[in-house]
Amino acid sequence: MSADAQAHPASKLAAIKSTAGSLVKPGESELARWKRTFDKFAGQEVDGTKYLTVQQFIDAIAPTNEGFSRIKREQYSILFRVADTHNRGLVSFEEFVVFETILKRPDADYQLAFAVFDVDASGEVDFNEFKSVLSENLSASGIPFNFDCDWIKLYLGKRGGSHVLGYDEFTQLIKGFQGERLRQAFHFFDKDSDGYIAPDEFQRIIVEVAGHKLSDSVLQRLPTLCTMSPGRKISYSEVIAFHNIIREMDLVERIINRAVRNSRDGRISVSDFLDEAANSMRYGVFTPMEANIIWHFASRGADGSAQRLTKGDFEALLDAKWQPPVDILAAPTKKTSLLHEIGNSTYNFVLGGIAGGLGAFTVYPIDLVKTRLQNQRSTVVGEVLYRNAFDCVKKVYANEGGVRAFYRGVLPQLIGVAPEKAIKITVNELVRKKLTDPETGRISLAAEILAGGAAGGCQVSVTNPLEIVKIRLQMAGEAARVEGAARVTAVGIIKQLGLVGLYKGAIACLWRDVPFSMIYFTSYAHLKKDVFKEGRQGKQLGMGELLLAAGIAGMPAAYLTTPADVIKTRLQTQARAGQTVYKGVVDGFKTILREEGVRALYKGGLARVIRSSPQFGVTLTAYEILHKHFPYPYADEPAVTVSPLRQHTDISRIRARNGLRILLDCSSRFGMVNAESAAKHVQSLPKVLQA
Known part of the structure; x- marks a missing residue:
């Protein structure tokens, strides 16, 4: 500090207070927060009054996530000189409040930089102040700067017989200083003026003017x-x-x-x-x-x-804080054992089963109505029992035992849905993972469709037996009412069909499930990513967004695959007297088209959409929520592979850091000279005095 500044500390305090005077005075909540911060770090008492020392001040104002890798911790002591308006090496609560008030300004970073150069707190920076502060901090680099250059003269014009800069002029000068510093440094090393410098000289220049940014x-x-x-x-x-x-x-x-x-x-x-x-x-x-x-x-x-x-x-x-992944891994990555993989897969199967059961139970009554509508054939006299879905609901409720009738066949559905959904979800995730570029985290559209198709194809091994039993149980109530047939059970159906019979209509099931999964999983992934912006700036979707994404994705998938579902339903339903028996998928398609028209292929399409959309919405939402809140208990801790990027920090801390960065743009060692000199001075003292 200059002698003038030390002789007139009150003038400096008045100058800083005047810059803060135009601000809205902080409310009680801010004062309380500042008081808590001050009391937390203040550890020096003089005559019963608490003060912050240099190190305590740095603890109070420096960003906690900075890491001090690119900006040295001791360089924040420059800002201490701004806050310490009485030049006593201590900051009082009143001074801390003034400093925090300055940090509220949108131009706080430049205000702080200006205060560092305005040594005498006059509200202006003259040529001598500018040269003195910069020379003090540029000396360690060994790269000289010519203060008598034309560039400096353009900014520091004469006013009243002296070179001075007001605040606004200063901000422009300090912003452009790095460019002039760069030009002069290059000229210093370009001894023969051929327009080239050596690689190590370039490195010295960049480390000096921008080392904190890289x-x-x-x-x-x-x-x-x-x-x-x-x-x-x-x-x-x-x-x-x-x-x-x-x-x-x-x-x-x-x-x-x-x-x-x-x-x-x-x-x-x-x-x-x-x-x-x-x-x-x-x-x-x-x-x-x-x-x-x-x-x-x-x-x-x-x-x-x-x-x-x-x-x-x-x-x-x-x-600037990036480090190679190998340098920040907490421990070497362990190879996952086969037993661990099996345990993880089993755990995913269980969660998939629970989620699938919730989804299936939620929409099972809709599924029953859909099946009844798809199976009724308009070519048989008296066959049209239901005019529409609402009529079907009324008749099932009135004639087949009330609400319980809508859950006929639900037990085998719940038993079978666990492996079905587990296979579907697990295979899709597995194939997507294999086909995802590990460097970009991207997967092509063709690969997404392939993953969905593989999931749909694999699930048929479980889906087909489940579907044929479910459908015959759902039709049993109608058959009993129309024909007076004996009670039908799941065990009886399995015995009647045998192993081969349980896979009747499997080709139609493939026709339905493979395209369904192709459309569904691809749509679901893109809705989450492109519509709801999952992953953008770390965004995680809430339950409502997951439900919407899963539900919307199910609509086109369900309706577009309705023809295959109609054919599968009729192939798997036990034909009654007078009904056409289809020889296979192609024969069923041709016969329905010839006898009943195109509309018959989309019977129950709306009910299918109404059923599939919420079912998969509930299923996948439940699955993701279960995974989030009940992760696999024996999973390895995820290895950190990249350094964390910019995290959220209080805006006042950011402005304090940015004020320091403006100074570091002049010299990456700004503030280090005084800190090192002080350290050397302490080390030179006798041990008793050091203590």
Whole structure:
């Protein structure tokens, strides 16, 4: 601090208070929160009053998730100098409130940076202040800066006989300073003025002006930029192009995210990036050199411009805290044992069965009505018992025993639905997992359809016996009323049909279940991802959204496969006297079309939609909720494979960090000089005084 600032601490406090005076005064809740924070960290008492020391202040205001990997913890002491308006090495509660009030301003980051340079708290930064503060923090880099350059003179014009900057002028100067620092640094190393510098010199420049914005991986690989062109040196154009990328990193990230989202396979090329940039930016554009540099570092230098990269490839460049996955794994990944796999699969089967049972029981009465409507044949006299679904409900309730009649055959349905749904869900997930690109997490539309078809095909082994027993039980009440037949049971049907008979109509069942699953699982996945935005910015769907996605997906799947369901139902129903007996699926299709017309193939279609849509909605929603709340108890802890990206932080902490980053754009070691000097001073003292 200058002598003037130390002699007039009150003027500095008044200046900072004046900048906060235009703000709305904090309410009781904010004061209470600030008081709790202050009391939590304040550990120094003087005459019964609590104060924050430098380290305690840093604990109170630094973002908790910063990790201090790119910004050193001690560099936050720069902000302590802003808060410590009395220059006593301690911050009182009143000073802490003023500092927190400043952080509420939308331009708090620039306010903090301005306060660091406005040493005498005059409300203006003169040339001497600007040069003194910067020189103090640039000296450690070994790269000089010429303060007598034309660029500085353009900003620090004369007013009243002295060079001064008001707050607004200062914000523009500090924003553009990094570009001038870069130009002068390049000129310093370009001794022969040929427009090229060595790779290690380029690395020194970038570490100095932007080291806090890049991951260790990128910083270590900076010299490889020389491999992009012959000569193994780096031109000024390449330095500026790289700097432009760093300056527009947020925009680069947004464009990459959009391009990846719009990509069919989750990979993008240089041309995809430039196309998306052209669509997203009204006036600015990225040059081919800038795009190629992005690809160079994202592809680790392996002919980057020719590669199609995934979003994960760019993380090392986009996230300053990124670390290689191998460095942050808590423990080596254990190979999953066969017993573990079997246990996990069995557990999934159980959850699938429970979820399937809930879905089946919920809609079973609708299924019974659907079956009755599909089986009645308009070509037989007296066969049309039900005019519509509502008429069917009334007659079943009135003539067959009330509500219980609607659950005739539900027991074998519930017994059989467990393996059926488990097979369906498990096979779909298994095939999808095998066909998903492990790098992008994407699966092609053809692969999604194949996974659904495989699930539908595998389930027929369980579905067909279940369906034929269920259908005959559902028709038993109608047969007993019309013909006076004896009571029919599930065991009796199984004995009558035998093993071969239980698979009667299996081809029709395949015709129905394979297309159904193809349509259903594909639609369900895309509804969750594209309509309800699952996974976007970590979004997890709620129960209502899951129900809607599963229910909507079931509608086209159910209706479009109704013809196959009609044929299957008639093949599996025991024909009565006067009814046509079909020889197979093709014969059934031709006969129904000839005798009853196209409309007959869609009998019960609406009931099928009404039944299938809520059934699968309940089933898959229940399955996902069960998985979420009752995960497999013996599952390995998921390994962390990438460093966590930006997490939510209180906005005032973000502004404090950004204020520090503005200063770090001048020098990555900003604030370290004083901290290191203080540390060396303490170490030079006798041990008694150090204590």
